[in-house]
Amino acid sequence: MNSTAISGQDAVIHTERGAGLFSQLQWPGPLVRRLMLIVLLAVALAGTVTAWVVSRASGEEVAGRLVQQQTDEVELVARLLASKIEQSQKVLGTLADGITPQMLQSPSLLEWVLQQGLPALRFFDAMEIARSDGRLILNLQNGKQEPASSVDTDERDILLRTMVQGKPLVSGVIGDRPSAARIMLTLPLVNDEGKVLGVVGGVLRLQSQGLLPHSLALPGRDDSRLIVFTSDGVILSHPQLERVMGNIKTEPGAGQVYTQWRSELKPISTGRGETTKVNDHLVSMAGVPMPEWWVARVTDSQALMAPLHGAQRRAWWFAAASLLLVGLMAVVAMAWVALPLTRLHRRAQGILLNDNSVEDAASAFAESELLADALDHLEAQQQHHGHQAEFSRLQLQGILEQAPIGIVITRNDMLELLSQQASLMLGYSRAELEGQSVRQLFADDLQFDELARQMREGAAARGGYEGEFELRRKDGSQLWARVVGRMALDRKSAMAAVWVLEDITMARDERRKPMWANSHDLLTNLPNRTAFLERVRSLLTHKAERGAGNPHSDIVLLHLDLDHFTLVNDHLGHEAGDMLLRQFASLLDELVRHVGWVARLGGDEFAVVLPNCTAERAELIAEHVRASIEEWEFAYDGQTSMTTVSIGIVVAPCDLEDVTPWLRAADMACYYAKRAGRNRIMVREVVDKAAA
Structure with missing residues (x-):
């Protein structure tokens, strides 16, 4: 009996111990299991994102280096070609400096002098010299004199065009076969008075060592x-x-980029290359301005990135294995850490089954009290911000009451605030207009629709707009106003606009008079060339009467010429060209209205006169104008294009006798700005101050 009882007790003890050990190894509860799943997902997500970011960053870094290397290469080749063209022009200029008027009258003397070892004969493949009467007096082919009749017709045309225009030229490609393809550089021969006596031209074969040898490719x-x-x-x-x-x-990759650049009217400039990815090709392009050439490097992007992609695939397999190992370790570690929580979960289940659950009220309500305090604080902040907004509104209303100009603030085509001057101009009280539709201010729907169109295009191009519109006063009378507006989106994505109104009714009446039409350009409403000359002569006379000596009384002339304007006419049409001129004239007038005045000289040429201005200040104003126009985008029929301008600056001398040499000097300064690459400023002085 006793032994049997002892054995039964031992069995009970072992059973209880086994049950305790089993309870320690129990499967974790739902919360721990969810946390384990979250940890696994977090490790997988973090590892995947990290691997993706590292892979992408390394790929972008390598691709960026390859792109930069390829871009640097085409920029270097473009600079090299530009340097070759410039060197060729210098050699041609050295030759021109050695030719006297007497040599032009004696071809034999000219040939003898040239044969004395001038470097130009060895530099150029052919040399041609013609007099101003059109006679070709020298035709050297590979250093040997050839008959004038053997000169190609295209080369004769370039020589004649150089004499007519009176400036250096670089021809396009002459010849229809690779072996005969060549270019021609010309330079006018002028005397001390600037008269063209003749022209000298040098011919270079494309595949010559001095230009484009085959080794270049x-x-x-x-x-x-x-x-x-x-x-x-x-x-x-x-x-x-x-x-x-x-x-x-027809070149894969390069053809698409070339077509896109042509459609976007991008100017050619030395030293700035761009790289574009087209399908499976990486295309880098840089320009050579003077002959208007492009240098392009076209690379198969798949072949270029193949080694990187292979390395990335190996890295992904390694990352996947590492993530699996880290995930398993995290699950095991979390199961070990969660053992106390698992025991607590089991005991909580027992407590709930026995209805012995006890809640700590102080702990339960601590977070809710904190949240209530936070909500009370947010409500107080909202009330404070509302008071501040109302105070700011009252301040703005006070400013609008005292403003001497017409100001209108709109939101989603509704009138929100008006200045006192705007209300007087329109014949309403502010209370009658605020909250009403903008449409009721316009004489008809066409005027309102035109404003809406200009708002959309102006906001897309430069964030603002300007135009002349016919408004209607309260009594029904007509009011012509110049509207200058700026637009923005507020935090609720509502379209807000600020207008500045200027009454131009009398100015519009003046435009109908014949005298106004005779002195103004009808396309841009700017003074025309005749009015410009009359006004400048008056300024010069007034300056002469006051006397010289004060640098702040100088008069500065800016001559502006739109770059690549003909491309707009060719690609978008003359209507787009007229719109570009109107918008450009309006922008230019807005930029210099407070320091000078603008006139249109003709075509795409404009003049800005800055009275009482120093040369240093004029350069700052010109740079501001150039930078503003460079940032401006011209929009037409859903297409946008960048616009740049070349500017020539000339200060009127104290003893200037006539406007003509001043205007000519400004024109030449603008020409040299274009020749130097466009989109820049060039300063010159008046050489001949007497009337031409």
């Missing part, structure tokens, strides 16, 4: 090509010789 690779082509798309240099003189549009 090397080393050739199956996945990359270095190409040089003209702005018209004619290929000048290519690793495959049979592609020379072909069209760039």
Whole structure:
């Protein structure tokens, strides 16, 4: 009996111990299981995101370096070609400096002098010199005199055009075969009075060592090509010789980029390359301005990035294995850490089953009290901000009551606030207009629709708009106003606008008079060339009467010429060109209205006169104008294009006798600004102050 009882007790003890050990190894509760799942997902997500970010960042860094390397390469080649063209012009200029008027009258003397070892004969493949009467007096082909009749017609045309325009020229590609393709550089021969006595031209073959040797396109690779082509798309240099003189549009990758750049009217400038990814090609392009050439490097992006993609695939497999190992370790560690929580979960279940659950009221309400305090604080802040907003509104209303100009603030085509001056101008009280539709201020729906169109286009292009509109006063009378507006989106995505109104009814009446039409340009409403000359002569006379000596009394002339204006007419049409001139004139007038005045000289040429202005201040004003126009985008028919301007600056001398040499000097300064690459400023002085 006793032994049996002892054995039964031992069995009970072992059973209880086993039950305790089993309870320690029980499966975790729902909360722990959810936390384990969250940890696994977090590890997987964090690892995946980290691997993706690192892979993407490394890929972008490598791709960026390759893109920068390729961009630097085309920029270097473009600068090299620009340097070759400039060096050729310098050699031609050295030759021109050595030619006297007497030599032009004696071809034999001229040939003898040139044969004495001038470097130009060895530099150029052909040399041609013509007099102002059109007679070709020298035709050297590879250093040997040839008959004048052997000169190509295109070369004769370039020589004649140089004499007519009186400035250096670089021709396009002459010849229809790669072996005969060449370019011609010309330079007018002028005397001390500036009269053109003749012209000298030098011819370079495209594949000559002095221009585009075949080695320029090397080393050739199956996945990359270095190409040089003209702005018209004619290929000048290519690793495959049979592609020379072909069209760039047929080149994979480069053709699409060329077509896009042509459609966007991008100017050619030395030293600034751009790289574009088109389909499976990486295309880098840089320009050579003087001959208007492009240098392009076209690379197969898949072949370029293949080594990187292989390394990334290996890294992804390694990352996946690492994530799996880290996830398993995290689950095991969390199960071990969660053992106390698992025991607590089991005991809580027992407590709930026995209805012995006890809640700590102080702990339960602590967070809710904190949240209530936070909500009370937010409500107090909202009331404070409301008081501040009302105070700011009252301040703005006070400003609008005292403002001497007409100011209108709208939101979603509704009148929100008006200045006292705007109310008087329109014949309403502010209470009658605030909260009403903007449409009721306009004489008809066409005027309102035109404003809406200008608002959309102006907001997209430069964040503002300006125009003349016919408004209607309260008594029904007509009011013509110049509206200058700026637009913005508030925090609720509502379209807000601020208008500045100027009554121009009398000015509009003046425009109907014949005298106004005779002195103003009908397209831009700016003074025309005749009015410009009369007003400038009056300024010069007034300055002469006051006497010289004060630098602040100087008169400065800015001559402005739109860059690549003809491309707008060619690609978008003359209507777009007229719209560009109108918008440009309005922007220019707005920029200099407080320091000077603007006139249109003709075509795409404008003049700005700055009275009582120093040369240093004039340069600052001109730079402000240039930068503002560069930031401006011209929008037409859903298309936008960048616009730049070249500016020539000339200060009127104290003893200036006539406007003509002053205007000519400004025109030449503008010409040199264009020649230097466009979108820049050039300062010159008046050389001949007497009347021309």
